[in-house]
Amino acid sequence: MAPRSQIDIVRAAVRGDRAALETLWQLERRRVAAVLLAHRPREEDLEDLLQEVGTILVERIGEVREPERFRAWLRTVALNVARGAGRRARFTRDHARSLEAAAEVPDPNAAAGTLRVEAHEELRQVVAWVRGMSPSYAEPLLLRAVWGLSQQEIAEWLAIPETTVETRLARARRMLRERIEESDRLRRAE
Amino acid sequence: MKEHDHDELSREDRLIHRAVDGSAGVGDWAELELIARRDAGVWKRLALGMRGELSLRRAGVALEAHLPSLPAGRPAENKRAAILVGALGWAAALLISIFWVGASGFGSLGSPDGQNDTSLGQGAPPAGSFEAATLAASAAWGEYLGAGTARELEPVILSALPSLDGTAIEVTFLRRAIERTTIDEVHEIREDDAGQLSTQAVPAMQLVSNDI
Numbered sequence: 001m002a003p004r005s006q007i008d009i010v011r012a013a014v015r016g017d018r019a020a021l022e023t024l025w026q027l028e029r030r031r032v033a034a035v036l037l038a039h040r041p042r043e044e045d046l047e048d049l050l051q052e053v054g055t056i057l058v059e060r061i062g063e064v065r066e067p068e069r070f071r072a073w074l075r076t077v078a079l080n081v082a083r084g085a086g087r088r089a090r091f092t093r094d095h096a097r098s099l100e101a102a103a104e105v106p107d108p109n110a111a112a113g114t115l116r117v118e119a120h121e122e123l124r125q126v127v128a129w130v131r132g133m134s135p136s137y138a139e140p141l142l143l144r145a146v147w148g149l150s151q152q153e154i155a156e157w158l159a160i161p162e163t164t165v166e167t168r169l170a171r172a173r174r175m176l177r178e179r180i181e182e183s184d185r186l187r188r189a190e
Numbered sequence: 191m192k193e194h195d196h197d198e199l200s201r202e203d204r205l206i207h208r209a210v211d212g213s214a215g216v217g218d219w220a221e222l223e224l225i226a227r228r229d230a231g232v233w234k235r236l237a238l239g240m241r242g243e244l245s246l247r248r249a250g251v252a253l254e255a256h257l258p259s260l261p262a263g264r265p266a267e268n269k270r271a272a273i274l275v276g277a278l279g280w281a282a283a284l285l286i287s288i289f290w291v292g293a294s295g296f297g298s299l300g301s302p303d304g305q306n307d308t309s310l311g312q313g314a315p316p317a318g319s320f321e322a323a324t325l326a327a328s329a330a331w332g333e334y335l336g337a338g339t340a341r342e343l344e345p346v347i348l349s350a351l352p353s354l355d356g357t358a359i360e361v362t363f364l365r366r367a368i369e370r371t372t373i374d375e376v377h378e379i380r381e382d383d384a385g386q387l388s389t390q391a392v393p394a395m396q397l398v399s400n401d402i
Contacts, residue, residue: 018264025260033257050258058263126245144211145243146250151213170199170207177206177238 010067021061025054028071030147031157032078037131038139039082052081071157122180129179130172137172140165201225202232210239331365340367 006027012020029050036049056077064070130138140158143149151169155162205222208214214222226232335342346364377389 016264022260029257033253046253047256047258051261054258055261055263058261122241123245123248126242127249130246141246145246146253148250166204166207167199169211170204173207173210173239173242174199174203176242177235180238180242181235 007067007070010064010070013061014064014067016062021058024070025057028074029054031071031143031149032074034139034142034147035075035078036082037142038135039079039086041086049081049085053078056081072159075157125183126176126180129176133172133175137168137175140168141172141176144169202235206232206236206239209236210243335367339371340369342367 006024009020009024009027013024032053033046033050036046036053040046040049053074057074060077064073130141133141140154143154143157144151149157151162151165155165158165201221202225205214205218205225208218209222222232222236334340343366345366347361375394376392378392379387379389381387
């Protein structure tokens with residue numbers, strides 16, 4: 001169940017309040033990003049898809065009859081956009097602003113030189129590994145590790161029990177560390 | 191990537207997950223230490239988990255800068271009638287419709303004799319406001335109907351919602367009018383076997399219907 005204040009914001013947005021809709025987007029776009037990252041084809045640009053979801057939100061917010069179910073509606077919209085992108089099968093790699101490009105952002109904690117390059121490479125690789133997982137593992141992991149949602153929030157977002165969220169997170173994290181370990185082993189063997 | 195859909199999640203996997211997640215309690219850490227006494231490799235696996243987690247958190251910081259703002263546009267104007275009906279029910283919508291029609295004088299406005307002009311159409315409206323535009327449009331509409339060539343049907347309410355400042359109701363409606371006029375002749379469009387179109391005048395007495 002969405003918090004009361006959020007329901008009020010949804011109601012205002014449904015009535016046509018642009019400012020409320022802006023607030024709603026600020027609150028929800030990270031979740032939408034996680035859905036798109038977990039479900040979109042690798043070739044699709046995340047920012048474009050987020051814009052697509054945002055456009056649908058503006059155009060169709062009036063269709064939300066039950067503000068309490070707004071998040072479920074929004075997730076369905078995001079899933080449809082991701083699947084639609086898959087059907088379009090556009091293999092464009094023009095934009096490098098997806099999550100994999102996160103490595104391009106300077107890391108203030110990393111030392112200069114080789115260490116920094118390796119850290120950025122690992123960042124890119126880790127994100128790629130997560131996106132290579134089944135969406136049922138990738139989405140909760142992205143929501144938890146990237147956006148900091150609680151397990152309870154993730155359970156509500158995905159409409160699954162909290163215990164299932166914990167199990168999926170535990171498995172996703174095991175997959176991830178196994179990939180890192182394997183990568184380390186290969187690197188040492190080179 | 192190998193997936194573990196059907197694998198049993200070990201106790202160690204769950205404990206490492208909680209440690210990485212930040213949700214491990216004192217008991218979880220104690221259990222991890224017990225496992226580590228038998229297999230020190232658990233600390234390495236925990237470190238690997240932490241590495242992955244830190245990478246994902248840093249990715250989140252980087253990604254934040256690429257989250258777009260909401261596209262421009264007023265939200266969902268075309269769905270407002272449905273919202274209103276959904277919120278109040280059809281009966282309430284009908285009541286609003288009837289009240290609004292009565293209050294605006296549309297019930298008698300535009301009768302063929304043009305005698306029942308609306309008060310909305312009287313006087314020069316103040317410029318530069320939605321109300322002014324509405325009054326100006328009503329005045330022009332009243333003049334048009336007053337000429338006696340058209341009869342207005344009841345307007346159709348498309349939406350009725352609180353105005354942005356909440357002090358009034360913003361109504362969007364469709365105005366309908368039936369006009370009558372006299373013309374010299376009617377032409378019928380015909381298509382021959384070759385698909386060529388041609389027109390031919392139809393004598394007035396041959397018209398069997400007025401549904402033109």
